[in-house]
Amino acid sequence: MIVRSRAPLRLGLAGGGTDVSPFSEQHGGYVMNVTIDKFAYTTIDESPSGKVEFHALDAQESLALDPEQVTLGAGATQLMRGVYLRVCDQLLGGRRPTIRIRAHSDAPPGSGLGSSSTMVVSLVTAFAEYFNLPFGEYEIAQLAYDIERKDLALSGGKQDQYAAAFGGFNFMEFYADDRVVVNPLRIKEWVWSELEASLVLYFTGVSRSSAKIIDEQSRNVREGRSESLSAMHRLKQEAVQMKEAVLRGDLNQLARVMQSGWEAKKLSASSITNSGIDELEKLAFANGAKAAKVSGAGGGGFMMFLCDPADRVKLVRSLAGAGGTVYDTHFTSNGASSWKIG
Incomplete structure (x- = not known):
């Protein structure tokens, strides 16, 4: 069976960022996101070698181990x-079957797309x-969160797991004790189409470690730094405003909220932006962009731009000349x- x-x-x-501890536990976090037609893929079948095989196809890294030799640790197969x-020890009663796992993604680690x-x-x-494990979306997302954040101790928030499990446009609420509420949004077809036509997704060519940025942001919250905390509360309220703009089809307000959110995001941690990102932002605004932001924690990876669809060609040409790559994207x-x- 495959x-x-x-x-x-x-x-x-x-x-984004209000789903990260300790802010979400202390104040509650709100996030607005949407999934796109870029995916992470997995194939599982019986191992032909009689060992447990792990193949990280993107990194061209493989491991073949006896079941009792499998441990946590760094590397592309982590x-x-x-x-x-986690599945074997918690859900299969300690049984460790000899299976082959192969995985790859349409985006590199550190891209900002989760x-x-x-x-x-x-x-x-x-x-x-x-x-044949009876999991729904909430169970899949929570288990994925527990594995990544608790078992592997990788820094980050909760929105990525829930976005991937549920899909679509979602307004998400994050609270203490791992309580999460996902509110799927019914988007009018013309709003969906207009937003797709307005969006330009650009890969800067620079992957970055989101963990360092998130650790700085979390440290600022723990230490009660007023500028960072104020920025986080502003980001939280802008998620509500973004939800309303999307549901009402107010694309001008949507662009204003996105830009305002990006300005607030920069205040939550010093490493979120840099001179390269600032120059790309200036270039985009000189060529038709109405809003710009880095997707994810910041520091590099993918940038998002909103423009009038009639200005899209001009914007794409200007960005393509800046050394990165423009991606065709659909929700x-x-x-x-x-x-x-x-």
Whole structure:
């Protein structure tokens, strides 16, 4: 039997960072995001070698281990090993089957599209299909969060796991004790189409470690730094404003909220922007952009721009000349999915 799965990557529209501890526990976090047609993929089948095989296809890194040799640790196969150990030890009663796991993503780690967390959701979804585990979206997202943040101790928030599990446009609420409420939004077709036509997604070519940025942001909250805390509360309220703008189809307000959110985001941690990002932002605004922001924690990866669709060609040409890559992007309405072959 062969099982495959895929989970969609996401764009953070507003509120990103308020889903990160300790802010979400102390104040509650609101995030507005949408999934796109870029995915993390997993294939699981019986191991032909009689060992447990982990293949990180993007990194061209593989491991073949006896079941009792599988441990947590760094490296390109880290996420796969983390999921394998948690599922086997918690859900399979300690049984460690000899399976082969192969995975890859449409976006590199550090891209700002939630690629690492989306990969964990894809892996958990594939394991649930392979071992007939009765998981819904909330269970998949929470298990993925526990594996990545608790078992592997990788810094980050919660929105990526829930976006990948649920898919579509969502307004999310994050509270203490891992309480999460996902509110799927019904977007009018013309708003969906106009927003797609207005969006330009640009890869700067620079991947970055989101953990360092998130650690700085969390430290600022723990230490009660007023500028950072004020920025976080502003980001939280802008998620509400973004939800209203999307539901009402007010694209001008949406652009204003996105830009305001980006300015607030810069105040939450010093490493969120840099001179290269600032120059790209200036270039974009000189060529038709109405709003700009870095997707994810900041520091590099993908940038998002909003423009009048009639200015899209001019904006794309200007960005293409800056050394990065413009991606054709569409929104998706579905979250993680899995299927059997044979």
